[in-house]
Amino acid sequence: MNYQMDWSVITDNFDIFMEGLLVTLKISALSLAISIPIGIIAGLCRISRNRVLSFLAASYVEVIRGIPLLVLLLWIFFVLGKFMKLGSFWSAVIGLAVFSGAFVAEIVRAGIQSVPRGQMEAARSSGMNYFQAMKLIILPQALRKVLPPLASQFIILIKDSSLASVIAVVDLSLVGHNLVATTFRVLEVWTFIAAVYFVITFSLSQIIRYFERKYRVLE
């Protein structure tokens, strides 16, 4: 091997990288923020006694889990993108949120079911309605319990956001692609990009670990 490392490709194109990074962060943060309410609502529907709601939620989860994210993104981009004039950015956000939401739904469902039945009984017998009991008593406990799997899901979501490049979102990974195509500095570019993804995901897991530790005293 006589490949000579030359990191100037990074320093010279730093601004472009940062723009790509910003897009990656935006897509990840937005789709993450949207996938949480989707996941909570779908998770609640899944355990609902209403057959229609639980069937719809179960279908959503099963269908999404059975489709490759790449296919979902392309499909949303070409179908919804064309009919609803969604640009590639919002197609990516929605695709990722809908995809991740299905996994969050399963995590939330497991979390709710892990809260002892007596909690709901205590809340309801104090006069709270179902939604108050869920919001004030059950979900806060359920979400704390599922912080570790939620963290994994969010990390997967951030990494999956790199697939947005297939629908022409100029995120960090597409910036990398383009630079490799013009400069051929394969190792430098992809090593740098791997490091950046790692810094983002590692920071996120540290933040979540902080909350885990903060709540652990309560058990």
Place this chain on the structure above:
Amino acid sequence: MISIRNVSKSYGQVKVLHDIDLEIPQSQVFALIGPSGAGKSTLIRTINALEDIQEGEILIDGVSVHDKKTDINKLRANIGFVFQSFNLYPHLTALENVTIAPVNVKNANKKEAEEKGKELLASLGLGDKFASYPGQLSGGQQQRVAIARALAMDPKVMLFDEPTSALDPEMVKEVLDAIRKLAATGMTMAVVTHEMGFAKEICNQIVFMAEGKIVEVAEPKEFFSNPKTDRAQDFLAKVLNH
């Protein structure tokens, strides 16, 4: 105050309450006793509709508990329920456990609810535990917080399902003392209990259940010295001889 009329309940095919009739007047304390599986928990849980019923009706102050038209949340806000396993909210402090229902169900002013919650906790000997989480409290302390939580709603009726059965023996007394004090204030109460001494001392009537039926209802003195049915004699012989 609490009228239970011809109530029957089944789990699937299995009938666990048979034609229960019971009248608990205002300011009276009734003990529900009987062997395991008699249906005591099931009966007390039907009073605030934690369990549904198949026949009969239960009225609280004339309001039908299981009637679809009854606003069950409003009704439950007036019924305090204390569980064997406390069921405190582990993610909330003792004080938050006590104030969360008044603030969210009764729209009580938060400051006032806190003042009142602190008073209640202090009156139950928990003046230094406002900020403690349930996991940091002993069983007896947790059960007293649970009693304070129920009282914070100004209930008209208090229901207890074996409030001391999950406690270490040395903590039973502090919880029974709290219930005793409450009885003295004229609260209407039904208490499922295995504490015969307590039942004898503070209850107006003993309701003895077995196999899903009420077998005997009598004043404590009468019941413990002169039980009428064989079932009750058997039961007392067993529980009083150890």
